[in-house]
Amino acid sequence: MISLLLLITGVVTIALYLLGRLLTSLLTLPHDPREPPLIHPKIPFIGHIIGLLRHGTKYYSMMAKTTPHPIFTLPVPNGRMYIVTSPTLIASCDRRAKPISFAPYVVEFGRRILAGSPHAVALLSEDLLEERTNRGGGGNLRTQTMAAMHRAQVPGGELDGMVRVVLRCVGGVVDGVVAGDGGVGFEGGLFEWVRGFVTVAGTDAVYGAETNPFRERGAADGVVCCRAVDRDFAMLGLMVLPDILAPRGSRGRKRFFRAFREYYAAGGLETASYLIKARYEANKKYGVSDEDIARFDLGVCTALLVNTVPAVGWTLCHAFSDRALLAKLRQGIEAVVFPPGRPQIATSTRLLVDIKRIAEAVPLLESFVREVLRVESNSASARFVLQDTVLDDGAGNSYLVKKDSFLGMPSAPVHANEAVWGPTAHTFDPTRFLPERQKERKIPASAWRTFGGGNALCPGRHLALREIMSILVVMLLRCDVEPCEEKGRWKLPAKRHHISTSILTPVDDIRVRIRPRKEFKKVKWEFVWGLEAETR
Numbered sequence: 107m108i109s110l111l112l113l114i115t116g117v118v119t120i121a122l123y124l125l126g127r128l129l130t131s132l133l134t135l136p137h138d139p140r141e142p143p144l145i146h147p148k149i150p151f152i153g154h155i156i157g158l159l160r161h162g163t164k165y166y167s168m169m170a171k172t173t174p175h176p177i178f179t180l181p182v183p184n185g186r187m188y189i190v191t192s193p194t195l196i197a198s199c200d201r202r203a204k205p206i207s208f209a210p211y212v213v214e215f216g217r218r219i220l221a222g223s224p225h226a227v228a229l230l231s232e233d234l235l236e237e238r239t240n241r242g243g244g245g246n247l248r249t250q251t252m253a254a255m256h257r258a259q260v261p262g263g264e265l266d267g268m269v270r271v272v273l274r275c276v277g278g279v280v281d282g283v284v285a286g287d288g289g290v291g292f293e294g295g296l297f298e299w300v301r302g303f304v305t306v307a308g309t310d311a312v313y314g315a316e317t318n319p320f321r322e323r324g325a326a327d328g329v330v331c332c333r334a335v336d337r338d339f340a341m342l343g344l345m346v347l348p349d350i351l352a353p354r355g356s357r358g359r360k361r362f363f364r365a366f367r368e369y370y371a372a373g374g375l376e377t378a379s380y381l382i383k384a385r386y387e388a389n390k391k392y393g394v395s396d397e398d399i400a401r402f403d404l405g406v407c408t409a410l411l412v413n414t415v416p417a418v419g420w421t422l423c424h425a426f427s428d429r430a431l432l433a434k435l436r437q438g439i440e441a442v443v444f445p446p447g448r449p450q451i452a453t454s455t456r457l458l459v460d461i462k463r464i465a466e467a468v469p470l471l472e473s474f475v476r477e478v479l480r481v482e483s484n485s486a487s488a489r490f491v492l493q494d495t496v497l498d499d500g501a502g503n504s505y506l507v508k509k510d511s512f513l514g515m516p517s518a519p520v521h522a523n524e525a526v527w528g529p530t531a532h533t534f535d536p537t538r539f540l541p542e543r544q545k546e547r548k549i550p551a552s553a554w555r556t557f558g559g560g561n562a563l564c565p566g567r568h569l570a571l572r573e574i575m576s577i578l579v580v581m582l583l584r585c586d587v588e589p590c591e592e593k594g595r596w597k598l599p600a601k602r603h604h605i606s607t608s609i610l611t612p613v614d615d616i617r618v619r620i621r622p623r624k625e626f627k628k629v630k631w632e633f634v635w636g637l638e639a640e641t642r
């Protein structure tokens with residue numbers, strides 16, 4: 107009896123295996139030997155899809171560990187995914203940004219997540235290969251709105267102005283924490299707390315504190331809307347009965363669109379930053395309606411918040427969990443705030459602190475933040491191949507990537523590459539990005555992929571870095587943060603690889619106690635970004 111069962115099981119297993127191979131050969135696209143080497147899935151045909159659904163973007167790192175090749179092909183039903191892990195080949199893809207394009211994702215995001223009208227989506231889809239732009243055609247809606255975002259966020263006046271708004275908002279929030287409960291402070295989830303005030307600070311900076319729709323309807327409502335869209339991201343993207351299959355995300359999205367429609371109708375633009383004004387102008391130039399502009403604002407807010415929130419959370423975790431680092435950062439900052447000749451223990455009632463000056467004087471700050479962003483980065487740099495293209499690794503090897511394929515340049519395998527970062531690639535080193543350390547080991551620009559690269563390079567990178575550093579300095583100067591559990595010992599939360607974020611998110615929040623620093627209790631702090639501009 108047992109041997110009969112074993113025989114049947116064996117026959118069924120072989121039949122399933124052969125069926126899988128048959129399906130694989132029928133539905134998998136033929137592989138040209140000039141293409142990057144294939145990695146066959148363990149489960150024929152759908153193995154890579156299951157892997158991606160199970161592990162998210164971490165699956166790319168898992169596959170990269172199974173092969174010595176700097177680029178490889180994952181066959182999927184009726185398609186192929188090329189995954190690039192070497193900085194040289196990544197630079198090669200970035201140089202060919204038109205045939206290896208980000209544009210199709212902008213279009214699909216506009217259609218599926220932002221629910222743009224057919225007219226607006228058609229405008230976004232124009233000239234994907236940018237052939238007309240090359241011939242002096244002056245661009246299109248997609249390229250012009252992105253140009254506006256880059257223009258508005260180059261280091262200088264407009265950007266500094268947005269950082270100053272962020273600081274005003276953050277200063278107010280920390281005042282509240284410090285004064286709250288008779289000076290006892292705050293107790294609760296760190297990432298949730300960060301989400302609340304970074305959402306308001308970021309949207310104040312771009313939409314104007316006076317008319318920010320996130321304030322008009324209550325900050326909590328804005329946070330809930332964005333979060334619901336983020337959580338239901340994949341289901342909304344399917345575009346199948348969103349009200350039934352993704353009810354929270356769909357409701358949140360509608361509330362968001364209504365709030366932003368009302369913002370434009372009420373003349374909110376008057377108090378908006380140059381970023382929003384320039385985007386509005388570009389949209390109007392191409393005949394986009396206010397309704398669609400309000401929808402596109404969900405894209406602006408997603409880009410503005412979805413990565414900055416966890417990035418601030420991790421930065422605070424890393425800074426406050428390492429006593430030696432905490433002391434060093436505070437020492438550097440306090441040397442600027444209380445220069446020799448002024449009292450070390452501040453008794454004065456008002457202190458004006460220029461964070462721009464601190465950031466310039468204490469390079470450890472930026473180095474530390476860049477290192478946090480290296481280890482917590484989860485960016486995929488997804489591209490779509492619009493034309494057959496040959497990539498060259500500069501060492502005599504070339505690879506053909508074929509039209510209509512997905513190409514990903516995930517940051518995690520590059521950020522863990524010992525050939526690039528040396529034997530400490532897997533450890534957290536806050537001094538790694540100090541200028542003097544950069545002389546020791548030359549790191550190619552294409553190896554730090556936190557903000558992506560090529561012509562999809564994140565336009566918000568300067569704002570994000572300034573926001574993170576500003577919040578860090580305010581917190582280091584004014585507060586002590588310690589975990590409520592584990593007898594005050596820090597244990598960083600486990601990390602989740604989310605499909606819609608370029609920074610890892612915590613699986614569970616960490617409960618912390620935030621208290622005012624005793625030594626500076628009497629100080630009335632005021633933080634600015636760029637003292638000259640403030641006193642002008």
Ligand code: HEM
Nearest residue numbers: 409410413414417485487556557558559562564566570608
């Ligand atoms: C820590 C914070 C942030 C991180 C880690 C981050 C990361 C990224 C990444 C990885 C990309 C895709 C690049 C590629 O595929 O090569 C991207 C694109 C983008 N980011 Fe950010 N970002 C952050 C903050 C911001 C902020 C504050 C804004 C401001 C509005 C912003 C606006 C955008 C936009 C509009 C795009 C699309 C670019 C395009 O279509 O060409 N990001 N970001």
